[in-house]
Structures are given as structure tokens and as C-alpha cells.
Amino acid sequence: MKTTEYSFDTAALLAGGNVHYNLPVPVLVQAALKRQEGELASSGALRAFTGKFTGRSPKDKYIVQEASVDGHIAWGAVNQPMAEQHFDRLLAKAAQYMKERELYVFDGFAGADEEYRLPIRVVNEYAWHNLFVRQLFIRPTAEELKEHRAEFTVIALPGLQADPATDGTKSGTFIAVSMEKRIVLIGGTEYAGEMKKSIFSVLNYLLPFRGVFPMHCSANVGDKGDVALFFGLSGTGKTTLSADPNRRLIGDDEHGWSDRGVFNFEGGCYAKCIGLTEEKEPQIWSAIRFGAVLENVVLRPGTQEADYNDGSRTENTRAAYPLESIANAVIPGTAGHPETIVFLTADAFGVLPPIAKLTKEQAMYHFLSGYTSKLAGTERGVTEPETTFSACFGSPFLPLSPSVYAEMLGRKIDEHEARVYLVNTGWSGGPYGVGKRMNLAYTRAMVTAALEGKLEHGEFTPDPVFGVLVPSHVPGVPDEVLQPRSTWEDKQAYDAKARELAERFVSNFGKFADAPEAVRAAGPRLS
Numbered sequence: 001m002k003t004t005e006y007s008f009d010t011a012a013l014l015a016g017g018n019v020h021y022n023l024p025v026p027v028l029v030q031a032a033l034k035r036q037e038g039e040l041a042s043s044g045a046l047r048a049f050t051g052k053f054t055g056r057s058p059k060d061k062y063i064v065q066e067a068s069v070d071g072h073i074a075w076g077a078v079n080q081p082m083a084e085q086h087f088d089r090l091l092a093k094a095a096q097y098m099k100e101r102e103l104y105v106f107d108g109f110a111g112a113d114e115e116y117r118l119p120i121r122v123v124n125e126y127a128w129h130n131l132f133v134r135q136l137f138i139r140p141t142a143e144e145l146k147e148h149r150a151e152f153t154v155i156a157l158p159g160l161q162a163d164p165a166t167d168g169t170k171s172g173t174f175i176a177v178s179m180e181k182r183i184v185l186i187g188g189t190e191y192a193g194e195m196k197k198s199i200f201s202v203l204n205y206l207l208p209f210r211g212v213f214p215m216h217c218s219a220n221v222g223d224k225g226d227v228a229l230f231f232g233l234s235g236t237g238k239t240t241l242s243a244d245p246n247r248r249l250i251g252d253d254e255h256g257w258s259d260r261g262v263f264n265f266e267g268g269c270y271a272k273c274i275g276l277t278e279e280k281e282p283q284i285w286s287a288i289r290f291g292a293v294l295e296n297v298v299l300r301p302g303t304q305e306a307d308y309n310d311g312s313r314t315e316n317t318r319a320a321y322p323l324e325s326i327a328n329a330v331i332p333g334t335a336g337h338p339e340t341i342v343f344l345t346a347d348a349f350g351v352l353p354p355i356a357k358l359t360k361e362q363a364m365y366h367f368l369s370g371y372t373s374k375l376a377g378t379e380r381g382v383t384e385p386e387t388t389f390s391a392c393f394g395s396p397f398l399p400l401s402p403s404v405y406a407e408m409l410g411r412k413i414d415e416h417e418a419r420v421y422l423v424n425t426g427w428s429g430g431p432y433g434v435g436k437r438m439n440l441a442y443t444r445a446m447v448t449a450a451l452e453g454k455l456e457h458g459e460f461t462p463d464p465v466f467g468v469l470v471p472s473h474v475p476g477v478p479d480e481v482l483q484p485r486s487t488w489e490d491k492q493a494y495d496a497k498a499r500e501l502a503e504r505f506v507s508n509f510g511k512f513a514d515a516p517e518a519v520r521a522a523g524p525r526l527s
Helices: 025-034 084-099 127-136 142-147 193-210 238-242 282-287 360-369 402-416 440-451 491-512
Strands: 018-021 046-048 061-064 080-082 102-110 118-124 152-157 174-178 183-187 213-221 227-231 248-251 254-258 261-264 268-272 293-295 318-322 338-345 355-358 371-374 386-389 419-424 460-462 469-471
Touching (some): 046 127, 061 084, 118 127, 127 193, 127 268, 174 193, 183 193, 193 254, 213 238, 227 238, 238 440, 248 261, 282 318, 338 371, 360 419, 360 491, 386 491
Parallel strands (some): 046 293, 061 080, 338 419
Antiparallel strands (some): 102 118, 213 227, 213 248, 254 261, 293 318, 355 419, 355 469
């Protein structure tokens, strides 16, 4: 299967228009301010609002049903098909729309490893969107820019609305991916994260055909070259826990794992910043300066200081900044093979242990399950934690069957003898509304102990319900915190909640009937 042929010339769409190519950061900031797209915070960052969309819109995402991809895509609620004629109609509407607009173009790369990187072009209606992608993707050198030829183009036009009656969409909003034309069309939404995640979806399709395992995870590396991966959905702590002052950051969200090692897909970070403090997250705090973008963050009148505790617009407030803003970042974002893999979940039931060791089969089970509680603001309509199972901790971004990615994970664990841990950053002492969110200092201590190998020779006890191996002791963490049942006042209420969550795991895993027997047997024990 060909994965690099570029079959559509988007340059024709831009010919003769008012187009700005690859503007530097200060000029983009000036343009955004002049166009009243945002304002400066006291830190120097550009603050912008994203209108009614403060998170992704997964129900408005489509993949064009083209002959060359039809047999590979896992069609369904996540990968909704769009007819070719509908995409062509939207593309024609976009072409007409762009003729009448001032546009901003960024040329760069997705993928820090030159062997596997994807040259991309992003066309924006908004200057602040172009600043966003410039900070989030990999910026080419002057020499690379001269030779740059995009193999995928994202066209983001928030003001362009689809007509569901004629365009084959569910609403005026659309995120449509054509793998053959190598174009992503985005319209009807100002949420910048759609651009970032659409390219992630594209890489999740292309890279497995090249033997690369694409992952929704953050990654860092220690002084001894020991690489760690952190899988998890938005809000589970990927960015926070990987931004460790004692380790070097490879990237905060999206990576590939090839025969050469791990590489970052991006050149920047997209951190949640609700409740952000300098004391708890000094690296992220310091990265929010001139050139960074703040999304939906409220500024205090008269001071322009960011109020990170104000979630009145959304809990999904974000900061986008280049990787270079993290003092100990790995540039370029490449490293060796991981020694430790961490699965992060924010358990709103409050029954999963705060840390547990997994066998390979348990790792594949929990990877396919992808359990967490979807946190407020990450998607439209989510106002409080909702139980969700998102295969491979990234179901909305997986064009292929989840089994493809799970099998790649299992092979990588075997090949590199990686140890795997499940870490619960959710609730302790009771469910959401009763218990409290896990103490971040405790979580950091547990993760540090796992990365440094301090847990490997300690005692472990199988959890009676979930079967995972719970350590008896972790330095810096009270022993009673490690056993979730002991943190509940009402033990019978814990037992009921644990069984309820276990039943949900088993019910969800029914969709993976083709998983190996050893993997299916690695789930919770209802008896």
C-alpha cells in the first residue's frame, strides 16, 4: 500500500489570494491583535476564545470513504464515512470561501524522526490559529523550508458552515479527512485542538503500515537514557506527570515507537491549565510567555493576569507553547526504547488502586479497554466526569481496528522487556462528589518509584477484584493510600462500586471477542 503519494495540489486553492506564508511569531501575534482575535495576558501569551466550541466535536468528524482505504478503516461511530461527492462539494465551497479571505499558511512537519516524519501544510483563516499550529507542530529550518513539499494539508476555516441537507454532515460543523487527496477540511468550529488531533489521526493511519506503533502518550527520559511513556486521555495527567524537572521531556501527547526508538509527533505542548499553579507545575507555568497561546483562559480585568482557577467558560482551558519553552526538553524529540510504560486513568468511581503493576496480558487488556472518566470540557456537552472506555487510550483518533495497535504494544513489551504500571489519578476515599482527587504529590512519588525501578523487588498483592498487582509500600506515600478500600469509610459501599466498575469492564470488553484468551482472562474477577 502506498502511503506517501501526494495526489492533490492545494497550492491551486491559494493562487491569487491574500495569503501570508510562514510568518514569524511576533508578526502573527501582531496580526491576531490587529484583527481583534485575542489579547495579551500579563505573561505575554496571546489569549483567545474559541466561541461555543471549547472542546473537540467527535460527532462531526468524518473519513472519506475512498476505494484505497475502505478495507482498512474501522468504520463506525468513531470513523464515520463521508461520501466522496460530499467531500468534493465541501472542498469546492472551501475554495470559493478562501478567495474572499485573508489566509495564513504554515509549512512544517509532524514527526521528529526524519525517517518517518510527515511534511504538512496548514491553511488558516485566523492568525491565532496559525500561531497555534506553528507552536504545536515541528518548525522547519530555513534550508528545510526551501525543500518543503507538503504530503498532507489541513485547511481550517471556522467561518465556513456545512449544509447538512446537501453536504452529508450532521451539523454545520465538520472535520473531514480525505486519505487519497491528503486533505483535512475543518469548518464551523474555532477550537484549535481539531487541527492537532486531525494530524494525529492521519499518522495513526499511515504509520502502522510502516511498522511504527503510533501512541496517544507523553514521554520523557532520565539521565541514564531510561525512557518512560505515559498513556491516557485528556485530563489524566500526561502533560503534568511527564513535565518532570528531574527528567527530560520528549513530548506531552503524541509519539511513535519504531525499531529505532521513540519519537515525538509534535514540536510543542498543549497543556490543560485549569487550576495551574507555579508551585505544582513550574515547567508549564514558565512556558506560558510571549508566543504561547492561552485558550479560553479568563484574564483578571485591570491586570491581564490569567485566572487559572476560573472555569466559567470551560474546564478545558489550555496553553499551547513550543517544546523549547520547557528548559529540559529533548530537541529534537527522539530517544531510545522505553523501559517503563504508565497507563493513566482518572477513576471517578474511586476504586482502582493509585498504582499497580501489570503483566503483558493485563497491559493489553487495559490498553484495549482504555478506561477513564472523561473530564469536564474536553468534549462538547461534558460538564462532569463520565465513565468512558476509549480503546488504546485514544479511540477518537484511531482509523484502524484497536486490535492492530494492541498487538503492536504486546510485541513491543516483549521485544524490549518494558515494565507496565496502571496509575489512577482520579478519586480516592469515595467516588466523585464524595472522595477527593488523588494527591498530586503522592502520584508523583509513585510514578518516580516506578520509573526508578524501586518497586520491582518489593511486595505486591493482587487486587481481589481487578487482579492487578498492588505494591505494599511506595516511598513517600502512606501505605493505606495504596489500598483504595482502606480509604473509604463505608467498606460495603466500596465493594458495591468496585463490582459495578468491574461489570462495566467486562461488558465493554465483549466487543473484543477476537482478543487472545490470555488477554480476555486478564480482566476483573466478578466472582
